[in-house]
Amino acid sequence: MILRSVVGKLWLTIIVLVTAVLLVLSLFLTEQIMETYYQAELHSLDQLAVQVKETLEKSSKDDQKEYLRSVLKVADLYDTYMIVLGPNGSVKPADVSPNVPDLPWQDILEQTEIDQVFGGKKQVLRGRVMVGEKGKATFPLFKNEIMMVAYPLKNKQGKVNGAVVLYRTQEQLSESQIKKLIFYSALIGIFLTTIFAFFLSSRITQPLIQMKKAAERMAKGQFSTRIPVRSHERDEIGDLSVAFNRMAAQLEESIHALSQEKEQLASILRSMADGVITMNAQGQVIVTNPPANRLLEDWDSDSDEGEESSKRGLPFQLDEIFLQVIAEEKELFGDVAKDGRTWAVVMAPLYARGDVSGAVAVLRDVTEERRLDKLRTDFVANVSHELRTPLAMLQGYSEALLDGFAQTPEEQREIATVINDESLRMGRLVRELLDLARMEAGHIRLETASVDVTELGRRILRKFQAIAREQEVTLIDKIPSIFAEVIWDEDKVEQVLTNLVDNAIRHTPKGGKVTLTINRIGDKAQLTVKDTGSGIPEEDLPFVFERFYKADKARTRGQSGGTGLGLSIVKHIVEAHGGTVTAKSKLGEGTRFVVQLPLTGPKKVEDSSI
The missing domain is CATH 1.10.287.130 (Signal transduction histidine kinase, dimerisation/phosphotransfer (DHp) domain)
Incomplete structure (x- = not known):
């Protein structure tokens, strides 16, 4: 995870660069230092070999032995091996350094090189690989080098009668210590650089990390977040922090203003009695207020088969208007009828950057209007x-x-x-x-009180006795002597019975009968007016309560002298009491009107007047 962060990337970059520089520098220093070291060592070895050669050539045999012993001991102290070769190339143990490895001297000098030394030529060797009996390296790879100087020994006549060989192996050289010193120095440099780079990258990226955390908090809606800026850190990153804080303050102010406008708009939409529906360019509903939401739910739940919402999610009643608004890019008006109610619709297009991005519709229930x-x-x-x-x-x-x-x-x-x-x-x-x-306008006033149903029914029959005798129609009383107490508007119920009985007498021929029956069915009182007149055609029964409706000629106003409004008035009064009125009839057998009224009267009384 750290390599994916700015701190890790910066830290790793610094480490790689410093490590590369140190490695290159170490290699360069190693080459230079070792070259200088080898030259100095080789020069000292050469000087020692010259000194030994000159001394051996000038001294006698007795002095040579004594001198050789001293030189061999001194050379051994300085980690230098010395071998003195005789005239025939042999080596005596007395002429070898005490601690020289138990190796044939031929493994140090090749025959050609021996021949060249006995030929009077100096041999300087650096980097010889020492080979054992089976052809394998005697020392490990990093100890496979020697430094050797060989001088021929001449007698007074100038003839070569031997050779002196001085050499040092890898073990005697200080190369490994120097390389280790450089290697450890590089490691220490890398370690210190790592610590410094991590501290520096953390120091530099700390404001960026704070900015990242602040941005995350702002993404969660905490727009009051700010980044602390120290006055002594006003560099480029400090200026960036100041700009970030300024941006956050402006964003907070803008969000606050937008929230206020949104709340105001939401309050306005919630308080509106009209429904407001906002749609996108595809016709999908995106914003509604409560009245519109209830309206869409009601339309969706009440839709029949074939009246489902369109693929765009709009009720089909609005879909055609929406398509026309999008196509013509102009405001449209119209009425939509659904479930016996009428809605006035005003739909206008919405624009975004000059293009139509949707539409907004306002729906008002104008059924009553x-x-x-x-x-x-x-x-x-x-x-x-x-x-x-x-x-x-x-x-x-x-x-x-x-x-x-x-x-x-x-x-x-x-x-x-x-x-x-x-x-x-x-x-x-x-x-x-x-x-x-x-x-019909809903302005009907009911003044309810306790009503004696028996007295009411008999009063109606007494009122029409004279008219019935004149028309030669018999009135039949089927009213109980005792009836439960009811709460009605007595005048309005009397008007209902008056219209029904008068209508029955006028449409009953001579010798006919009109019967008024009152009984109780559950918690309702049933008032029935039956006549033996000519009856009403079955196809006209659903419309008899409409005003001025003309049924069969037997029921026309021209013959009966009625206004054609009585049954419509009856229906309104009965429904105002929370009851129902129905008509049943057969041609030639008469008609029966049945009124059912609750004993306790209407549940809701509308009290208003024109």
């Missing part, structure tokens, strides 16, 4: 449609009176009666339209 717009439109259309006929009749009969078409009092009374009936019908229509508009 669209419903109110439709209610207003339908209200105006229905009012104009329903008022057109009575107004036309009022205008026509009024013009008839003004023009004097009615000559007799009976004709005038008949016209006045028609005008009065149409006026009453028009007033009833306006009231019911206003009531229905309030209910």
Whole structure:
């Protein structure tokens, strides 16, 4: 691991360079020193050999022996071997140094060299390899050198009668000690250099290591990290540390500003009632606020087969708008309908460096707005449609009176009666339209209280007794004498029963029957109004609670005189109480309306008014 760091690389570089320099220097010094040493040793050996030669040549035989003994002892003290050769090349033991190795002198001088010495020529030898009996080196490789000087000995007549040989082996030379000294000096230099290089590299790289650790802490989000800078260390690395601290301060300030803007944007998005969806260029959702997140989850969970999200991850309702925005690079508006609700969508492209990088969509639930717009439109259309006929009749009969078409009092009374009936019908229509508009807009007020169901049902039947006798319709009472206490808005429930019973009597022929039944089913009260009229076609049953819906001619407003709003009002009142109303009918057998209301009344009461 240390070789992968700056400290290790710098340290290793210094060690390699210093080691190479020391090795080259050691080799150079070794060559120079040893060369000088060999020259000095060889010169001293040569001087000694000359001195011995001259002394032996000038002295007598007796003096030579005594001198040789002295010289041999002195030479032995100075680690120098000496051999004196006779005329025939033989060696006497007395003429050899006391500690000379037990080797034939021929292993030191070759025959050709002996011949040259006896021929009167001086022989100087350095580097001879000493060979044993079997041809192997006598000494190890690093001790295989000798230094030898051989001089011929001449008599007074100048004839060679012997030779003197002085030599030193590797053991007698101080070469190994000198080499060891240089080697150990190089090792000590390398060791000291290693320590110095490691200290120097650590000292130099310490600020870099601090910078690395500071960068790692900043990568983890600790943007307040700073590097200590000493005033006396303002070199290039110190300047780098100062620049790093300045960069860290600016980065911290920028990150803080970005965090504030992000928090503000997140707070704005969270507080928005509208859904905001941000998509990348591939249509993948990257940012949503809580309303949009809930909307996407609901759309995904409620999607049917074939309505899955697109490959881009967008609901298919938004996918087409997204593709168009990316292709045309302009803002688009539109409505998206899903599960009975309507969403207004505004989608605009997002740009990065001049290119479209995605899109942002704002979705607003405009279901209620669209419903109110439709209610207003339908209200105006229905009012104009329903008022057109009575107004036309009022205008026509009024013009008839003004023009004097009615000559007799009976004709005038008949016209006045028609005008009065149409006026009453028009007033009833306006009231019911206003009531229905309030209910459909959710502005219905329920004033709940304890209601006597038995008394309520019988009061309804008494109200319609006269009309039933006039229409020759029989009212049947199936109301229990005692009923559980209920919590309802009595006026609103009475309006429900009034509309149902009135509707049944008007659509029941003479001799028919209308039955009001009240009973209890679990925690609900069931109110049933059944007639024996002509009935409603099965295909019209799902639409009977819609306002102004025209079913079979037996149920048209033209014949019955109704406004076409009664059943729609019934449905709204029942649903406001938390109940349900259903209709069952067969042609020629009559119709039955069943209302189920909870005994405890509505769970949530909406209290508002127009």
